[in-house]
Amino acid sequence: MSIKVAPSILSADFSRLGEEIKAVERAGADLLHVDVMDGHFVPNITLGPAIVGSIRKVTGLPLDVHLMIENPGDFIDAFVKAGSDMLTLHIESVSAGDIAAVSRKLKKQGVKTGISLNPPTPFSEIKGVLNEVDFVLVMTVNPGFGGQSFMPEVIPKIRELRSFFTGEIAVDGGINDITGKEAVSAGADMLAAGSFIFNSIDYKQAIRSLQCLK
Secondary structure, three states: OOOEEEEEHHHOOHHHHHHHHHHHHHOOOOOEEEEEEEOOOOOOEOOOHHHHHHHHHHOOOOEEEEEEOOOHHHHHHHHHHHOOOEEEEEOOOOOHHHHHHHHHHHHHOOOEEEEEEOOOOOHHHOHHHHHHOOEEEEEOOOOOOOOOOOOHHHHHHHHHHHOOOOOEEEEEOOOOHHHHHHHHHHOOOEEEEOHHHHOOOOHHHHHHHHHOOO
């Protein structure tokens, strides 16, 4: 089975976002990664439910909406209504009890739940919720901005997670064909990639190079 590749639209040309989305869809993307930032949890502001709703209108690809925001529970309904297929919450901004409640609620609506953790956050923070989520997103950069360099020190964390977690492991941050191979070798099976895809001359070739890493 090939690796799932999720182009991260944070690196797309927003002046022609619809065209960019159609282009990566034609190029073979498995899903889209949508970074939502609020200027509080991370030092950047990106987009909200209205933009997710607009994206939903132009693509049939699954939307993995990555909530890098404070109080994510307050916005769950809005992002589901906008057309999210997957919602990823950070353990740094939500309690284990809240994750369980959100996951049960989303499951009834046919939406997958992911839990993410930042590079400095130990796995002990998420072990108690792994049976509540559909996938784990391991950050390989400190979240907030696209185009950052991959942090190789996070590789052992991916390997450790794979040793006891049977669900999907996604990796986000500084992914290209070289760092992606490291992540996949450690146990990742979903890669969010922004600048590597959107700054490439050939989107199809870039996406395929990641899908074939396994």
